[in-house]
Amino acid sequence: MIDSSAYDRALAELGYSAFRAGQRETVETLLQTRRALLVAPTGGGKSLCYQLPALLLPGTTLVISPLIALMQDQVSALQARGVAATFFASTLDAAESRARLDALSRGEYKLAYIAPERLALPGFRERLKRLGCPLVAVDEAHCISEWGHDFRPEYGQIGELLAELAPPHVLACTATATPIVRDEIIVRLGLPADTPQLVRGFARPNLALRAAEVGGSRERAARVDALLSEALFAPGAGRGAAIIYSPTRRMAEEESERLASAGWKATVYHAGLPADARARAQAAFTRGEAEIVCATNAFGMGIDRGDVRAVVHLGPPGSIEAYYQEVGRAGRNGGDALGLLCWQQNDLPLRRRLLEAPGGDAQSDPEIVEHRWNLFLELIRWADGAACRHDAILRYFGDEAETLHGCGRCDVCVAIDAVDEVSVEEATQLARKLLSGVARLQNRFGLKQVVRLLHGESEDRLERMGLTQVATFGILRERSADWIQRALSRCVTAGWIGFSGDLHPVVRLTDDGVAIMRGQRAARWLPPSDAASKKPKESR
Numbered sequence: 001m002i003d004s005s006a007y008d009r010a011l012a013e014l015g016y017s018a019f020r021a022g023q024r025e026t027v028e029t030l031l032q033t034r035r036a037l038l039v040a041p042t043g044g045g046k047s048l049c050y051q052l053p054a055l056l057l058p059g060t061t062l063v064i065s066p067l068i069a070l071m072q073d074q075v076s077a078l079q080a081r082g083v084a085a086t087f088f089a090s091t092l093d094a095a096e097s098r099a100r101l102d103a104l105s106r107g108e109y110k111l112a113y114i115a116p117e118r119l120a121l122p123g124f125r126e127r128l129k130r131l132g133c134p135l136v137a138v139d140e141a142h143c144i145s146e147w148g149h150d151f152r153p154e155y156g157q158i159g160e161l162l163a164e165l166a167p168p169h170v171l172a173c174t175a176t177a178t179p180i181v182r183d184e185i186i187v188r189l190g191l192p193a194d195t196p197q198l199v200r201g202f203a204r205p206n207l208a209l210r211a212a213e214v215g216g217s218r219e220r221a222a223r224v225d226a227l228l229s230e231a232l233f234a235p236g237a238g239r240g241a242a243i244i245y246s247p248t249r250r251m252a253e254e255e256s257e258r259l260a261s262a263g264w265k266a267t268v269y270h271a272g273l274p275a276d277a278r279a280r281a282q283a284a285f286t287r288g289e290a291e292i293v294c295a296t297n298a299f300g301m302g303i304d305r306g307d308v309r310a311v312v313h314l315g316p317p318g319s320i321e322a323y324y325q326e327v328g329r330a331g332r333n334g335g336d337a338l339g340l341l342c343w344q345q346n347d348l349p350l351r352r353r354l355l356e357a358p359g360g361d362a363q364s365d366p367e368i369v370e371h372r373w374n375l376f377l378e379l380i381r382w383a384d385g386a387a388c389r390h391d392a393i394l395r396y397f398g399d400e401a402e403t404l405h406g407c408g409r410c411d412v413c414v415a416i417d418a419v420d421e422v423s424v425e426e427a428t429q430l431a432r433k434l435l436s437g438v439a440r441l442q443n444r445f446g447l448k449q450v451v452r453l454l455h456g457e458s459e460d461r462l463e464r465m466g467l468t469q470v471a472t473f474g475i476l477r478e479r480s481a482d483w484i485q486r487a488l489s490r491c492v493t494a495g496w497i498g499f500s501g502d503l504h505p506v507v508r509l510t511d512d513g514v515a516i517m518r519g520q521r522a523a524r525w526l527p528p529s530d531a532a533s534k535k536p537k538e539s540r
C-alpha cells in the first residue's frame, strides 16, 4: 500500500500543492481495483490521475492519446518539472523516433505518450510488451465508441494491445457521459464489466445557467443585450469578456456586426475565415483587445481567458455534453459567470433535417441518427425543464454527489425562490398527483400511458387491469393531455421519474420521487403554465 506522504511528494513533483476534488480518490481506486473509468469534464484534471500513479509505480507508464498537440504540451510540462517523459507520433522523423525507442527500451521514461496509429507499426507493440508497463492510460477513451461524436478507427486496436500487455493497471479517461458510450468503452477495452466508473468534477457552482425559449430573432437579440449588460456592465467597461456561440458562420458574422454597432468591442471567429484572420481574432480575444467573440463551435480549444463572464448560445448545440463544455468556458477563474441558451421550437425540425441529410455527420446511419437525435432531445428537455439547471446537468452526467438540491442561481431557482408559499404548496400537490400516476403504472408502462391515466382516458389495457376504477384515474382531468405530458417531462428532468428497460422504456419513481409523492418533501419546481400547453412560448 502506498502511504500518504508518497502521494504528497508525487503531487509536489508534478508541481501541484493540493489535489482537486476527486483526484485522490480516483488514484486510490485505480491502485486498489486496478481498472477504472474516469469520467470528468475537459479541464477537470484527468491527466493527474495517471501521471501521479506513473510516478508512484515502478517502470514506464503508457498514455494513449489522440491529440498530438495536447500530448506535446503535457510532455513539455512534465519535462519542465524534471519528469522523464516523451511522446511517439507521426510528427517525429525516423532518427528521433529511433532514439526515443531505444531510450524507451532502456526504461528511461516514467511516462511515454503514444498516438494510437503507432500501435499498428510492426515491432512497436513487441517492444511495449517487453517493457512490462505498470499502467496504461487511455485518454479520450470515447474515441473507441462508434456511438460517440469522435470515433477514431485507430482506437480499435487498443483492446488488443491491452490483452497483449496485460498491464497491472488500466485507466480509461473521457469527458463523454452517455451511458451507452461508457459501457462501450469498457467492453471494447476488454475491461471487466464491474470496472468502477468514477464520475467527477462536473459541478460548476459559480455558473448561473439560464435557458430561454425565444419567439424569433428580435426577442433573442433583446435577451442577448440584457445578458451582456448584466454580465459586462457596459461596452468597453473592461469587466471581462463574453463568448457568443452561433449555429452558423453567417449568424456569427451578423451578430458580431450587430454588437459592434452597439459599441461593443466584438470580433468574429469561425472555420470559414482564413487562418490569419482566425489567429488575429483569437489573439485579440486572449489579450483583451476584444471583449466579445462571436463564434461557431470551432472556437474554444485552448482559449486561455479566465475572465469570461458570459457564454451565450444563439441556438442549441447537439447535446448536453457539447453545451456544457462550451458554457464551461465562462468563469474559469472561479468568479461569477452567466450562461444563456436561446432556443426555439423550430430548432427541433431543423436539427432533425440536419441529422438526416445525406453526407451529414451522422453518415445517414439510422441508428446513429436516432442516437444523436436523443442526445439533442435531452438538451431541449433540459432547456425546457423546470428544475434547477445545475442539478439537472449533474444528474445527466451521473454526478449525483455534487447536486445542490437547488443551486440558488439558475433562472429556475431564482423563479422558484420568488414564488410565494401558497404556490409552492400548489406545485407540490400537483407533483404528488403526477407522481401517484407513475406509482400506479411503474415498471409496466411508459409515460404515454401515465398521461392517459391521469387525464382519465379509458383504454383497453388500463381497463383490463382495473386501472380505470382507481382514484388516480382522471385525477388531472381538468388539465389538457399536452399539459400533463409537459409536466411529466419536467418531473423527469427534476429527477423524480426514471426509466427502466431499453426497447420499451417503462416508468418508475426515483427515491426523490417517492419522498415527494409521500409528502415528505416539498417539490421545488415550476409546473408548466396553462397557456404553455396550447402555445409553447416563454412568458418570463
Ligand code: ADP
Pocket: 016, 017, 018, 019, 020, 023, 040, 041, 042, 043, 044, 045, 046, 047, 048
Ligand atoms: P483534462 O485532462 O481533464 O481535460 P487536465 O488534466 O489537462 O484536464 O487539467 C486541466 C488543468 O488543470 C491543467 O492546467 C492542470 O495543470 C490543472 N490541474 C490539474 N490538477 C490540478 C491540481 N490538483 N491543482 C492545480 N491545478 C491542477
Ligand code: ZN
Pocket: 387, 388, 389, 390, 391, 406, 407, 408, 409, 410, 411, 412, 413, 414
Ligand atoms: Zn438552480
